Amino acid sequence: MPDQSPISSVNDFVVRFANVNGSGSASANEMFARSILRHGVPVSPRNIFPSNIQGLPTWYEVRVTEAGHLGARGGGVDMMVAMNPQTWDKDVASIEPGGYLFYDSTKPMPTSKFRSDITVIGVPLTAITNSTYTDPRQRQLFKNIIYLGALCALLDMDVKLVEQLIGEQYKGKEKLLSSNVHALHLGRDFALQNLKCPIGLRVKKADKVGDRIFMEGNSAAALGAVYGGATVCAWYPITPSSSVAEAFTSHCKKLRHDPKTGKAKYAIVQGEDELASIGIVIGASWNGARAFTATSGPGISLMTEFIGLSYFAEIPGVIMNIQRAGPSTGMPTRTQQCDIIACAYASHGDTKHVLLFPEDPAEAFEFAGHSFDLAERLQTMIFLMLDLDIGMNHRLCRPLKWDENQQYDRGKVMTAEMLDEPGRDFGRYLDVDGDGIPYRTYPGTHPTKGSFFTRGTSRDRYARYSEEGAVYADNMQRLVRKFETAQDMVPRPLQANAAKPTKYGVIYFGSTSPAMDEAIGLLEARGHLLDRMRVRAFPFHSSVASFIADHDFVYVVEQNRDGQLRQLIVNENGIDPVRLVPILHYDGTPITARFIAKAIGDHQDRLKVTPLRKAVS
């Protein structure tokens, strides 16, 4: 018996699986998370994986949370399924006192390899698989299903629900289905017969999932591109964005073929690099197709010259930037929100770009879908700013919604008929409506009217090359006007006020959302009330400045070292930096509620005893 009483908790604990990359454990682990969902209990899983393919450690953490906290919990885990000898010591050390260690007990381990304050659960997985299967790959794969079966018994899960999931996964593949169910029962039966089941951690049926869906942000964004009418996708592989293009490909294969001819209503090109990918996007958009690319920080760096061209020549397009930890190769498989400044001002000269910050897959779908309208409406590049945490993890979110009757907004495009209207004056860069957005024509529109030369060089309102200072300045000012127009077209910030009036506010964005939702509760419990605002786009809506004006202090919570969103707010709104307190998390792991609550809580506590000036110095 452990010298610490074992943790007992129903529907509120964290299980972490430590595996070796390439062992085929991912699908079994994901099945575990889904099984819990089928019990009506929310889960929040996180992939923790190295920048390597075979042999290195990977972890998959499942936070079981009836309360519905969808951020990572942080801290130690309640149960470790330790399948990787390489990381054994670290894994064992990460278990909370009173927690559980599940391991393959085929080979006996010296007691020194365990801890006295945890419950050790051994299942001879290798022995069971070796006596059942001869094929090495089968041994490997079914070992994962066997531990899933054992966990079912240990955590008191309804095995029928797991069987049902396996049934759905292997629908039509009877042989695989029955062999997986068999393996599941091998593990479960072993546990029921040889171990004390259930343990203190339990899954009990609840009704807390509702109609929510469980999806990865990258796949959702890709589906948004399908719904939003993207027909051209050009990309270059980079973690964590590759799965956007891969998902777009598979969604298109299912949803975008002409029923009569079987031909594709889309074109996907794996570019030779990011320069080509963005070039293809720009060429396609210039020619009137909806086009996008997906990349990550290093790709953005390479694309910046072209991004400047798209800004200046006013060519639409969408870049999905799935951020990872930089600079340079940084930590390519870790999450951060660190490309805010790089994207907001991408390229040389004076540029400003529209950024969208979805918080979860549902919003990634929605924002991606509408980003094409926005790009064409504004004739500029739109950045959909995801990060690895949303992009490559399954998240529980509201079901995806799309208004079927909605037509695509192609923006200000002049047709041949319009060009022929008597008295109509076409100048590619004429600000006819005063909103900074000119009219464009697609190549091939009219035999004699409406053609123009697109270039990155300065030109007048009629697209005629010109290096006149006044002409250049006029154009640059119109671009600012256009950016101001964008302010009211992008998704507005969402604000939620504390139960009672407070002098303090917090601004956050994107993947920080679930951690912030939970942190607000933790802070309230510490006696700190905060109004909050989730920024959803750049340019900032005027309510961002008013929110800051309405509070003595506003915390800006973000996942990077330099407080990039804060810098952008200060820079764009001329706000005294002292009013914005940075709360920064940047070790590559997703930010947690515990971290936010501690950082803000400690600051708030200090405020009570320290004069204002010192508190922020």
Added chain:
Amino acid sequence: MTYIAKPKFHHPGLKKNDLGYTHRDYEGKISTLCAGCGHDSITASIIEACYELSIEPHRVAKISGIGCSSKTPDYFLGNSHGFNSVHGRMPSVLTGANLANRDLIYLGVSGDGDSASIGFGQFAHSIRRAVNMTYIVENNGVYGLTKGQFSATADRGSKSKKGVMNTDNAIDLVAIALQLGASFVARSFSGDKSQLVPLIAAAIRHKGASFIDVISPCIAFNNHAGSTKSFDYVREHNDAVNRLDVITGRDPITVDYAPGTVQVVEQHDGTRLALRKIDADYDANDRLAAMTFLQKHAAKGQVVTGLLYVDPDSDDLHTHLDTVETPLNTLEAKDLCPGTAALEKINASLR
């Protein structure tokens, strides 16, 4: 690039093509390149070829990179949309444009600096992807716009205007295009309009990646003794493998060539290329032979011009991607949006 528009006045007596267009309809703005620049002759040849093919000017999209050569699209087909992109990246922009609308004619104009240095990768990949385009490199062996630095096509041992010797090996874009699978490969000389015009016309009619390397002397920085891209050098070392007639299925384009043996190549769009051979044993349908032929003559210091290779059964990127015949840029929500029922199914599969 220029802001000097040409007068719109058309002489009533100007000759008209099948569409009723005159030469003037294929012209653009007045060139601001140095008087005598080879690039202007290429511009004239493009105008001539488009006129002869009776192309509707606005159905052409002309795309370029950055450089003197890349400025030229402003000087032809004034009623076409043009795109002066960024240095070396014309091919990707053209590829994207082509994906969006397969129905237009894509003319890519680039320089040797643009295509053989900064844009070498894009050049190669647009060719291996078989983008349906006519890719013309106006090859002067130097960087014209940035004033005379050697480019990667400058021959080893050739001299700059200042007398500096080039010690690096040259990239032969024609050899590379052949190796990469271009289905139409030619080399010509800006000063040889009678060869260049039908080559451009044939390339435009060809489906797939057509590549033409045109030696185009830079009179400001590369037209001196010691340069292998000067007018004199090319005239002296030019060995034409064939002369070309393009027969579009309507009236043949009459070109006055010395009679020789004639080999006719029929392309899938019905165009027939009549190759009037000068090298009796030259077979323009043999990629391998073309590569060897090129290397052999290069070793002798000869610039081989003419249609070096054509594949009459070529296809293009749209064939490879199996895209719908309708241009992608004309598809609307009803064609593209899978609808709410499909979304409901997706939602259900994610629970």
